[in-house]
Amino acid sequence: MNRKPNIAVVGATGVVGTTFLKVLEERDFPFENIYLMASSRSAGKKVTFKGTEYTVEELTEHSFDKPIDIALFSAGGGTSAKFAPIAAEHGVVVVDNSSQWRMDEDVPLVVPEVNPQDIEWNHGIIANPNCSTIQAMVALKPLQDAYGIKRVVYSTYQAVSGSGMKGINDLKNGLAGNDEDLQAYAHPIAGNCLPHIDVFLPNGYTKEEMKMINETHKILGDDSIKVTATTVRVPVFDSHSESINVELEKPFEIEDIVDLFKRSPGIIVQDDVENNVYPLARDAAGTDEVYIGRIRRDFSLDNGINIWVVADNIRKGAATNAIQIAEKLLEILPD
Ligand code: NAP
Ligand code: 3JN
Numbered sequence: 001m002n003r004k005p006n007i008a009v010v011g012a013t014g015v016v017g018t019t020f021l022k023v024l025e026e027r028d029f030p031f032e033n034i035y036l037m038a039s040s041r042s043a044g045k046k047v048t049f050k051g052t053e054y055t056v057e058e059l060t061e062h063s064f065d066k067p068i069d070i071a072l073f074s075a076g077g078g079t080s081a082k083f084a085p086i087a088a089e090h091g092v093v094v095v096d097n098s099s100q101w102r103m104d105e106d107v108p109l110v111v112p113e114v115n116p117q118d119i120e121w122n123h124g125i126i127a128n129p130n131c132s133t134i135q136a137m138v139a140l141k142p143l144q145d146a147y148g149i150k151r152v153v154y155s156t157y158q159a160v161s162g163s164g165m166k167g168i169n170d171l172k173n174g175l176a177g178n179d180e181d182l183q184a185y186a187h188p189i190a191g192n193c194l195p196h197i198d199v200f201l202p203n204g205y206t207k208e209e210m211k212m213i214n215e216t217h218k219i220l221g222d223d224s225i226k227v228t229a230t231t232v233r234v235p236v237f238d239s240h241s242e243s244i245n246v247e248l249e250k251p252f253e254i255e256d257i258v259d260l261f262k263r264s265p266g267i268i269v270q271d272d273v274e275n276n277v278y279p280l281a282r283d284a285a286g287t288d289e290v291y292i293g294r295i296r297r298d299f300s301l302d303n304g305i306n307i308w309v310v311a312d313n314i315r316k317g318a319a320t321n322a323i324q325i326a327e328k329l330l331e332i333l334p335d
Contacts, residue, residue: 005333
């Protein structure tokens, strides 16, 4: 696209939406007009973006009657279910942060470092994966390409910001000694680890765990990879940490894998245990990279490896990944 696009941010007042605005500004994303949309609750609210004051408008069936090229959605699955198809029918390309369209076979599910080519076959909606999946994909793709992957075991340590303001409030209140009036969780989060993210399903897994399993298959394009997951909420404000155990198809040397990660896009290796260097949630917060450390052989398997993977769940796990998709879209959208 040679001209500047018109863009919309749907859910602009939320935790992800406000980060969209921050990242759009930081990356100097080009635009002619920008429209900020939310529910009737926030309609009329003033938001300053790049030094200009904008008025939040209510999202309605008519919001896409005006010319809009790209819409970044983060207003929940129900809103995406209803409004993303309306936007797409009006010629808008929607980059959607909810789980609503992720497993739809007509919708690409994209991590730009992993499967940018899938952006090209979009039919008006592109799905952003779940935050826990995104950082895992950035780490696993180089391993898949170089060695093949047989099996993956995910154990996650997820920040409360993944539950929006309610999760942040539960941790703040709990740290202040108030464990009453829980807004996001079934139990106090301060001082606890909750093996419970999203709802439980009949198979005993949580929905978050099944999202990681199903999205891994779709993004890596290989349903034969065996994947299991345990997702855990921990009393951390920002950044998800993950222990990932991988069984590779081929033998490897640890130094080669460290080298491979160092050469791979979007990854920063932090692995110097003699000096207590490994990825930390607080260091990753506010950044856009995926940090990998504790890279070591799993001696219990023939070709097994353990890694520790940390990223800012609201930036790379949501807003930044979606904006990276939008940047790639700009390269292929016609005028
Ligand atoms: P949040 O802080 O609660 O914000 C929700 C936003 O959606 C607000 O701007 C809200 O507007 C808007 N909204 C709600 N209902 C709406 C409606 N009917 N029409 C228009 N706007 C509506 O939540 P969040 O943490 O930013 O998360 C938002 C969504 O992003 C989640 O539901 C999830 O689908 C997705 N998400 C994805 C990831 C990921 O893993 N990639 C991570 C976190 C979140 P008002 O101000 O008017 O209420
Ligand atoms: O809990 C987390 O750390 C990530 C949360 C993601 C989330 C929260 C509410 C609704 C999602 C998601 O992206 O999968 C959804 C959703 O299903 O859209």
